[in-house]
Amino acid sequence: MTEFRTPDEELGRFRRRVLVAGIVALVCFGLLAARFYYLQVVRHEYFHTRAEDNRIGxxxxxxxxxxxxxxxxxxxxxxxxxxxxxxxxxxxxxxxxxxxxxxxxxxxxxxxxxxxxxxxxxxxxxxxxxxxxxxxxxxxxxxxxxxxxxxxxxxxxxxxxxxxxxxxxxxxxxxxxxxxxxxxxxxxxxxxxxxxxxxxxxxxxxxxxxxxxxxxxxxxxxxxxxxxxxxxxxxxxxxxxxxxxDLELTLDIELQKVAEAAFGGRRGALVAIDPRTGGVLALASKPTFDPNLFVDGISTADWNELNDSPDHPLLNRAIFSAYPPGSTFKPFMALAALTTGKRTANQAIADPGYFSFAGRRFMDDKVGGHGMVDLHESIVVSCNTYYYQLANDLGIEGIAGFMAPLGFGSRTGIDIPGEAEGVLPSPAWKRGRFKKPEQQRWYGGETISVGIGQGYNAYTPLQLANALATIVNGGKVFRPHVVRHVIDTASGERRAVQPEPIRQLAIKPAHLAAVRDAMVDVNKSGTGARAFAGAPYSAGGKTGTAQVYSLKGSKYVAGRVRERLRDHSWFIAYAPAENPTIALAVLVENGGFGAQSAAPIARQVIDYHLLGARLEAPADEDAGAADAEADSHAGHDEEATP
Amino acid sequence: MTEQRFSPLRLLVAAIRPIDPILFGLLAVLLGYAFGLMHSASPERIASLLVNSGVAVAAMWLAARLSPQRLLSLALPLYAGGVLLLVAVDLFGETSKGATRWLDIGITRIQPSEIMKIAMPLMLAWYFQQREGHIRLREFVVAGALLAVPVALILIQPDLGTSLLVAAAGFYVIFFAGLSWKLIVPVALVSIVGIGAIVGFGDQLCQPGVDWQVLREYQKHRVCTLLDPTQDPLGRGFHIIQSTIAIGSGGVLGKGWTEGTQTHLAFLPERHTDFIFSVLAEEFGLLGALVLLASYLLLLLRGFVIAAQAPSLATRLLAGSITMIFFTYAFVNMGMVSGILPVVGVPLPFISYGGTALVTLCLGVGILMSIQRSRVLARG
Incomplete structure (x- = not known):
């Protein structure tokens, strides 16, 4: 390397290097000049013709x-x-x-x-x-x-x-x-x-x-x-x-119309999936918008109207909005209990109307409790106490570990863009979610809320529908898809979008059957019975209510709460019970109790799908009001929770 | 300085004193080309070209008025600030054309990689000045690290063109500082072999689906288009085919000012920016192109003379490096437009439309003038 040199030697070497650089520059410029000469003199005729040809565009x-x-x-x-x-x-x-x-x-x-x-x-x-x-x-x-x-x-x-x-x-x-x-x-x-x-x-x-x-x-x-x-x-x-x-969809536009009409003016979402293939039969998000407005460039007035509306019509609630699942989470919790061996189907607990944990009481909806409740009964009557206890026994890691393979808290991979992940809560999630150490800690009481589908957990209607499809198809998790065939218009070749089972869950058929039987009884004698009265087919279902606003210490009375703070109404259902061809999840924003507004929508969609008929009478919004007061109200019983 | 009476003439003399007449004359020729070509290629941009050149000449004048010592004292803050801004760009920058290059600072968007084109040679020249008399392997390693950090930050934006220019700017300082030929020659050999391999096996390498690991997909396309522009006449090859047709059809004397059919039938893409040389070659022919080459050569010659006579190590390195940057811009741009180098998005210095590049280049000219003037002052 460099030895000691006098400044003069340094300068001399610098000047030699400048000379080298100058020679390199000269050679390169010579190269350019040669290239120009080649293009402009040697091949001028050729390029001249090409330029004339360039009048051929x-x-x-x-x-x-x-x-x-x-x-x-x-x-x-x-x-x-x-x-x-x-x-x-x-x-x-x-x-x-x-x-x-x-x-x-x-x-x-x-x-x-x-x-x-x-x-x-x-x-x-x-x-x-x-x-x-x-x-x-x-x-x-x-x-x-x-x-x-x-x-x-x-x-x-x-x-x-x-x-x-x-x-x-x-x-x-x-x-x-x-x-x-x-x-x-x-x-x-x-x-x-x-x-x-x-x-x-x-x-x-x-x-x-x-x-x-x-x-x-x-x-x-x-x-x-x-x-x-x-x-x-x-x-x-x-x-x-x-x-x-061309795209040929799995979606049935007539079924879609029935679904969207069933919502009336209410906000919400519905996802109906064929559990045998993962094909989406209907995917509705209400309110909606007219896509024709966008084709030529949407006007500012139209855009502002859509974008500033408090109802957010551009939002695809079915795949992007995540809501706490409420009691629709219970069938999945029951399955976790059976699979992990924490409960057997026949094992019953005594429900005094509350569950005590760390000196606090987590309340059931039914004052005085449901008495002796087994797994079947716990789903049919939507008993909270059973699931408070179960959640405590499973622990949050146990719950998260069982739910993750069902697709809760991760994108399903549906072929329309903009899907949200939802939240499958766990201590690890909480550490990543919050900054302050005291907020990062997982509390036992939080596990108990998660057990009845409240607390941190939040899933999209699509995730819930797809998880239900997995329960009713024997444990296959599909990647849901809307497109069935991509049709090459020139050759007429139809490329099928293959049903893609992402994984097969190792759940015993007997356990799946126990949960499904209970869901069928929900629609026969439980919380869904009113909506499915007189159906000529057998369907399984589960109501749910997602808490929007925590009313600490006061009784929830739907009429007294401003509409936007009312609970979200959930219903999940599948039919026919023997060999299901449709599994769906309905969410009505601020719809109150699940049986009241969401279940009738599910009924209309399943009726159309199986019978090809629309229920003529529109859903009576007040029909279930009386029940709602007396019946299950999952979200508001945790008066003692922080 | 003695107290002087106010006089417009004296003021004018004082104002033009820092200006080196030879450099300024050459700059005027090049800007003359810029205005003439812009009138033909994109007349609606003449007004903003006027503004850009005004700002650029003012920047040159300011740099020329400052002493080289003042300029070098800015090296460290400029360099450190530039690196911080580059990190900020990678974290919060605005993405445009698949690359994150811009930083929105409220009033305007800035492109910190442009700052680096001047800050890099300043920093390295300043660094070698600090270590003068003790420049050994260790100093070159440090200089290499100072060079590598911003280059890597620009490369991941990703902006291959600018990162190569900044790398070149830094490399020239290291080269002039006396990096051993034993290190330079092998690197040069590897590059030549690499380029030879790409040219030789281009057909296989350009098959779709072949992943080039280090280069992004769009960079691969650029290299492949160079190897065979006819593959994709509507798409990536379009620019090169059309610009070689423009150059070749110009002939010896050209088609005449504003008479270029390629230019005026809108066959030439980007004809006011990177491909402005094709407008020149089409309308002014080989003659116009050679006059331009000669102007650049004279500019380089003046720069090298200033470098060889500069009063200190730092000013020598700085002047040599800036001159070589001018060379690199000119060679790479004309090489790519005439189809002997890949399209990397380097403007034709002083002529392509684009305010930031023009200001940067004129700052470079101003620094050369400052160094030239300090030599005159040192002697007299």
Whole structure:
């Protein structure tokens, strides 16, 4: 390495290195000069011809987007052709003047102008930007006759996306919208730029987003001769575009309609799954929105209305909102008891109406208790005391360890985007969730709340429906899916989305049967009996009530609590009991007791699914009010809990 | 300084004294190219180019007025601040085009990796100055570490182009400080063999699904497109094909100002930024390109002369490194546009549209002027 040198030697060496650097620079520039000479002199003729040929331009042919069909072939998303009036900003001297002049020929309202401004900001100068979409024939004729006055303005035939069912199933189907800068960056990142040359719409949510690659298709290329002004005069060759694949869903749009209608004006969510395959039959989130609003760029007023509404219509409650499961958690707890051997089916406990733990009393709903309660009875009458004790015996690690494989607290992997994880509470979760050491500690009393589905645990309706499907199909955990077939429109080849059992749980059939029998009796003689009275089939179910607001020390009376603070109403159900083809979870936000508002919705959906008939009478919201006062009220009995 | 009476003439003389006429003349030629080409490629940007060049020349003038010692005293805070900002970018930065490069500081968005292009050579020059007379292996190891940290932070954004430029800027200081040829030659050999392997086995390596481990997917595409641009004429190869057509069709004398068909039929992508050289070559031909090359060569020559005559170790290293940065920008940009280097997103120095790069480069010119002036002062 370097030895001691005099400053002069140092300087000398530095100057030699500068000389080396200079020589390198000179050589590199020589290389460039040689390259320029090669391109501009040696191969000039060739490139000159190529540049002339470049008057032969490559024009992308945008593929037609695939359609979305329900399980019976009913169209849920399709395309239709319409004319748009488009302006190429770089070819127009004064945009405002041009638009004013155009508005004398075709209707251009303030909304069109605002949308144009927004799109203009997001587009490049030489791309044409639509000022009006869906021109009618008279408007097209009027413009074409005056086209000479408007250089840089053109009428284009374009395909538009249409969702014929409007608000129905919009959270599943999603919508497309114009490609914005962020989408553009994602496309570039995927290395898909060429395929999107010419496309101006892209899936933004739901299936339109998650199956974007299948739906979009492959862009074609047309070689055209362009004149000096860049306008195409003759087509030379053509590689046609490949239409995107169609999606055929497992979803039944008629069942979906029944489900959404059953909610009436109430907020909530419903997920119905075929337990044999994991295929989603219906997935509703109420209120919903009209996806057609988004296709041409949503107006600010519409957007604000959707986004600022206290009902949050854009939120997909079925997969993103997590709620405490309430008593619907009890069948799963019962299964944990049997599987771990902490209880046998026949073992009964005495319920005095409360459970004492660490000097506190955890209350049952029934004053004085249910008497001697075994596992079957505990589900049918929804006995809290049984589960307080059980939770204490299992311990929080035992509960979390059993529930995790059922999919509680982890994403199910459904093929629509935006799924939430939910919360499966455990001491480890609490340590990660909170910062202060005193908050990080797990308390025994918290385990007891978890036992009846209150406390920290929170699951999405999808997770609950999928866990129920696992109980009724013999312990197979499926990855739920909405798409059944991806249909290649060119070859007609149908690629099936295979039912994907993620795992088989080692639960004894006898244990599953014990829990299922109890759930069937819930609908015969228990908390679900009223909703399922007179059903010509046998169904299993379980009510649940998720506490929204803790009323410390006072009795919960639905009428006295403001609507938004009322409990959420849950119902999980499956049918037919012998060989289930549907398993569902219903949640009605602020619906009060589960039997009151959620169970009738489940009944209507199962009726339609099995019998093909709608219950004509709408659910009577007050029908169960009297029961609710007297009957199980899981959330509000922990008066002694902190 | 003696008390001087206010006089506009004297003020003017004082104002232009720090300006080196040769460097400024060359800068004027290059900016002249910038305005001429912008008028052809993207006339609506002339106004903002005017603003950018105004700010850039002001930055140059400010840097030229400061003494090299003052500039070097900024090295450590600039470097440390830059590294902190880069960490902040990796943690909270805004993502754009798949890379997190920008930091939103409320009023405006800044790109800390740009700061590093100046801070890096300043820092290393300052460091070697501190260790002057004791520069051994240990000093080179420390310098290497000072270089590696910001380069790694920029690389994970990911921004291969800028990280290579910052790495080059730092490497030039280390090279001029006297890093042994025994270390330089093997690295150079490995690079040449590596590039040779990619060119030789390009077909196999560019198959889809082949994971290149160290490079991201988009970087792989860039290299593969260079090897065979015709593979994907609508997509990634489009830029290079169109720009070589533009250059080649320009011929010896070019098609004439604003007469380029490639430029005006919108076949040329990014024609006001990275690909502006193709506009030049199409409209002004080989002649215009060679005049540009000559202008850059003169700029480099002036920079090397200033470096060779600089009064101290730090100023020598700084001047040499800045000059080599100019060379790197110019060579990489013209190389990629003419299809002998991969497209890495390096602007043509002083000519491509882009305010930050122009200001950074003019700061570099200002530093050279400051060093040149300190030599004059030292002597006289």
């Amino acid at each position: 490559l024009v992308p042919i945008v593929p037609t987007r695939g359609a979305i069909l329900d399980r019976n072939g009913v169209t849920l998303a399709r395309n239709f052709a319409a004319y748009t009036l488009e302006i190429t900003p770089s070819q127009v001297a004064d945009l405002d003047e041009t638009i004013d002049a155009l508005s004398e020929i075709v209707t251009i309202d303030a909304r069109d102008r605002r949308r144009f401004r927004k799109l203009l900001e997001e587009s490049r100068n030489f791309e044409s930007v639509p000022i009006r979409t869906r021109l009618d024939d008279a408007e097209v004729a009027r413009f074409v006759a005056r086209r000479y006055r408007f250089p840089g303005v053109e009428v284009q035939a374009r395909l538009f996306r249409d969702y014929p069912h409007g608000e129905v199933a919009s959270h599943v189907i999603g919508y497309i919208g114009r490609i914005n800068l962020r989408d553009q960056e994602r496309i570039e990142e995927r290395g898909d730029t060429a395929n999107y040359r010419g496309s101006d719409h892209i899936g933004k949510s739901g299936l339109e987003l998650s199956y974007e690659a299948e739906l979009h298709g492959v862009t074609g290329v047309e070689q055209v001769e362009v004149n000096a002004g860049g306008r195409a005069v003759r087509v030379i060759s053509r590689t046609p575009a490949t239409t995107g694949s």
